Amino acid sequence: MTQPALLLLAQPASIFTLMPFKSLNLSEQVLRGVQAAGYTEPTPIQLRAIPVVLGGGDLIASAQTGTGKTAAFALPVLSRLGTHGRTRVLVLEPTRELAAQVETSFRNFARFTDIRTVAVFGGVGYGVQRSELKRGVDIIVATPGRLVDYLKTGEISLRDINILILDEVDRMLDMGFLPTVKDIIARCPRERQTLFFSATVPPEIAAVASFALRNPAKVEIGVARSVNESVNHALYPVAYDQKFELLEALLAKTEFDSVIVFSRTKHGADKIARRLKAANHAVAVLHANRSQNQRIEALEGFKSGKYEVMVATDIAARGIDVAGVSHVINYDVPEKPEDYVHRIGRTGRAQAVGDAITLVSPENAADIRDIQRFIGAKIPELRLEGFNYAPIIARPDQPTQQRRGQRGGGQRGGGYGSGGPRHQSGGGGGGPRQHQAGGRGNSSGGGGGGGRGEGQPRPAEGSWNRFGASGGGTGGGRRGR
Numbered sequence: 518m519t520q521p522a523l524l525l526l527a528q529p530a531s532i533f534t535l536m537p538f539k540s541l542n543l544s545e546q547v548l549r550g551v552q553a554a555g556y557t558e559p560t561p562i563q564l565r566a567i568p569v570v571l572g573g574g575d576l577i578a579s580a581q582t583g584t585g586k587t588a589a590f591a592l593p594v595l596s597r598l599g600t601h602g603r604t605r606v607l608v609l610e611p612t613r614e615l616a617a618q619v620e621t622s623f624r625n626f627a628r629f630t631d632i633r634t635v636a637v638f639g640g641v642g643y644g645v646q647r648s649e650l651k652r653g654v655d656i657i658v659a660t661p662g663r664l665v666d667y668l669k670t671g672e673i674s675l676r677d678i679n680i681l682i683l684d685e686v687d688r689m690l691d692m693g694f695l696p697t698v699k700d701i702i703a704r705c706p707r708e709r710q711t712l713f714f715s716a717t718v719p720p721e722i723a724a725v726a727s728f729a730l731r732n733p734a735k736v737e738i739g740v741a742r743s744v745n746e747s748v749n750h751a752l753y754p755v756a757y758d759q760k761f762e763l764l765e766a767l768l769a770k771t772e773f774d775s776v777i778v779f780s781r782t783k784h785g786a787d788k789i790a791r792r793l794k795a796a797n798h799a800v801a802v803l804h805a806n807r808s809q810n811q812r813i814e815a816l817e818g819f820k821s822g823k824y825e826v827m828v829a830t831d832i833a834a835r836g837i838d839v840a841g842v843s844h845v846i847n848y849d850v851p852e853k854p855e856d857y858v859h860r861i862g863r864t865g866r867a868q869a870v871g872d873a874i875t876l877v878s879p880e881n882a883a884d885i886r887d888i889q890r891f892i893g894a895k896i897p898e899l900r901l902e903g904f905n906y907a908p909i910i911a912r913p914d915q916p917t918q919q920r921r922g923q924r925g926g927g928q929r930g931g932g933y934g935s936g937g938p939r940h941q942s943g944g945g946g947g948g949p950r951q952h953q954a955g956g957r958g959n960s961s962g963g964g965g966g967g968g969r970g971e972g973q974p975r976p977a978e979g980s981w982n983r984f985g986a987s988g989g990g991t992g993g994g995r996r997g998r
């Protein structure tokens with residue numbers, strides 16, 4: 518079971534005296550906020566980043582969400598601010614969800630101070646944000662677009678900013694925010710502290726960093742290692758036309774708390790959601806074409822347990838923090854290896870362990886190789902016992918799965934189990950997880966329609982092996998935590 522393991526460590530009586538956060542020189546009020554959040558031990562990124570930020574230096578930290586990076590900057594920044602004053606801190610976030618979430622973290626950690634924060638993002642009216650701004654805030658957490666609106670009207674001035682934080686910089690650049698971000702940086706005073714947080718640091722980021730940062734300290738929390746430690750991965754080879762059927766069978770046979778299913782496209786996400794709903798799953802959908810209110814409703818409903826499955830696209834799901842996401846299912850293989858890391862970062866958050874399943878068709882062979890290279894590990898291939906597999910052969914006519922550029926031709930049929938069934942020999946250290954009967958209607962097949970080869974309902978016999986424990990030879994081993 519995926520539990521927020523760190524929170525389990527919090528034994529109320531002893532928190533404060535034992536709290537190693539105390540040795541980090543955070544202010545007394547901020548320490549109380551940390552205590553109230555239930556954190557006991559700093560995560561590695563917090564241990565390394567907090568002293569740098571407290572010392573006033575610039576920083577480039579490569580760490581993905583899920584490592585505790587928000588607190589790594591929020592705690593020392595709040596300590597440095599001390600009490601309410603002018604608007605001194607600007608945090609830029611690539612998505613509305615992240616802006617809302619990070620602002621909430623700041624507010625929670627600041628609850629024993631008089632420091633005021635505001636989240637500024639698009640898709641919602643200006644009213645509430647305006648009145649917060651008028652009251653006077655110390656910290657603005659913003660997406661670039663809406664921030665620029667307020668800069669134009671003069672409702673926000675960056676004149677007093679002395680700490681500038683760019684979070685998820687890689688994604689911000691991917692989303693085309695570079696010119697706006699550069700403009701915003703240029704409007705901040707030169708005398709300031711600047712912090713960059715990014716899952717990866719490709720050359721474009723190094724270029725922005727060179728004009729935005731001064732002698733930055735570098736903190737790297739290994740992406741590959743953290744991903745491999747916190748998530749049990751598995752590939753499930755399947756014929757393209759059977760993907761939905763396999764998804765349903767996996768959901769029916771898996772003991773999950775909550776699942777995020779990733780689709781490459783908005784249209785695909787809607788389609789998967791429709792079919793899952795038809796099969797009696799409580800489903801939320803998150804993608805950029807949904808209104809802000811729909812997005813908030815989806816996220817809140819998923820957090821509260823109203824929805825057991827969330828179908829999402831990459832950008833929409835970026836950075837969302839939902840405790841207890843036990844499984845991530847990549848219905849479509851992500852286009853970029855970094856996206857694989859971001860997607861599976863939705864499970865195994867902080868120091869809990871999650872499961873990440875990727876459905877793969879032969880067309881995805883090159884993408885999978887890139888992902889394995891990127892995370893520095895081979896992902897085991899598994900088969901779902903009792904699932905009636907059709908032969909897995911490449912579909913040359915499948916445009917969305919086609920590789921970009923030169924690789925196309927050579928991949929056909931290569932790689933993934935195009936031959937006969939590869940039996941997952943169960944066993945391994947993992948210990949099978951029994952399928953929980955009842956609960957969600959496991960009416961596999963469910964009439965969902967679509968595609969040929971859809972099936973007569975198949976009995977969900979057999980047991981579900983928690984993967985990662987017994988893959989195709991490599992990776993292996995359960996992670997002891």
Ligand code: AMP
Binds near residue numbers: 585588
């Ligand atoms: P982040 O990487 O900032 O998105 O954080 C991921 C999750 O870990 C969030 O749910 C945080 O509340 C949680 N978290 C961060 N730091 C700690 C800590 N030191 N102890 C326990 N939980 C933490």
